[in-house]
Amino acid sequence: VMTQSPATLSVSPGEGATLSCRASQSVSSYLAWYQQRPGQAPRLLIYGASTRATGIPARFSGSGSGTEFTLTISSLQSEDFAVYYCQQYDNWPRTFGQGSKVEIK
Amino acid sequence: QVQLVQSGAEVKKPGSSVKVSCKASGGTLDNYAISWVRQAPGQGLEWMGNVMAIFGTSNYAQKFQGRVTITADESTTTAYLELSGLRSDDTAVFYCATEFSTGIFDQWGQGTLVTVSS
Numbered sequence: 001v002m003t004q005s006p007a008t009l010s011v012s013p014g015e016g017a018t019l020s021c022r023a024s025q026s027v028s029s030y031l032a033w034y035q036q037r038p039g040q041a042p043r044l045l046i047y048g049a050s051t052r053a054t055g056i057p058a059r060f061s062g063s064g065s066g067t068e069f070t071l072t073i074s075s076l077q078s079e080d081f082a083v084y085y086c087q088q089y090d091n092w093p094r095t096f097g098q099g100s101k102v103e104i105k
Numbered sequence: 106q107v108q109l110v111q112s113g114a115e116v117k118k119p120g121s122s123v124k125v126s127c128k129a130s131g132g133t134l135d136n137y138a139i140s141w142v143r144q145a146p147g148q149g150l151e152w153m154g155n156v157m158a159i160f161g162t163s164n165y166a167q168k169f170q171g172r173v174t175i176t177a178d179e180s181t182t183t184a185y186l187e188l189s190g191l192r193s194d195d196t197a198v199f200y201c202a203t204e205f206s207t208g209i210f211d212q213w214g215q216g217t218l219v220t221v222s223s
Contacts, residue, residue, distance in 0.1 A: 030208065032208075032209055032210070034150075034210070036150075041200055041213035041214065041215060041216055042142075042150065042200070042202075042210070042213055043213070044209065044210060044211045047206075047209045053211065085149065085150055087150070087208075087210075089207060089208025089209060090208075092164065092166075093152050093154075093166035093167065093168075094140070094152040094208050095152065096149055096150040096151070096152070097149070098149045099149045099150075
């Protein structure tokens with residue numbers, strides 16, 4: 001089970017945001033982060049816990065291993081207000097967290 | 106880079122089946138597994154299963170075992186999701202996604218809304 005916190009984070013544009021994801025058992029570094037904007041498909045941001053996907057801005061960074069993971073967004077831009085999901089791919093079935101919504105304060 | 110285009114929205118009766126397609130353009134299915142992910146209205150993401158076309162093998166989440174069939178046709182570079190025994194709580198957007206490496210969903214289709222209603 002993947003558990004994300006907080007459920008909702010209110011942030012002003014230009015500020016940073018830190019999202020957490022906890023796994024109920026170790027997933028090593030087999031952890032990905034996705035961004036989903038309203039009405040759109042998810043977009044891969046981070047895989048291997050800390051590797052940015054192609055075309056993802058450097059303001060997105062991931063860290064952690066085992067059971068504790070963090071997605072950090074420095075200096076939020078307008079397009080960053082969205083829902084973020086973590087997902088483990090160490091075990092079957094692949095499972096997602098319930099999502100963290102980053103909203104404009 | 107592969108792009109995925111899914112079939113259009115469907116409205117189905119409870120107890121019926123639905124088959125959603127996902128066509129990959131700009132590449133073949135040889136190098137990818139295709140996964141299907143469900144998202145109920147206002148809810149999170151749920152992995153249903155995948156298919157590896159080159160091997161003709163599929164894996165399913167236990168929750169959907171017996172109701173879901175995921176296949177792929179290499180000749181048309183199209184993957185399919187078939188879900189049977191539809192219930193109202195199957196109403197959702199279904200996404201296909203390529204796995205550029207096992208379990209990492211890098212390219213996504215636009216989603217297909219399936220509404221189950223009597």
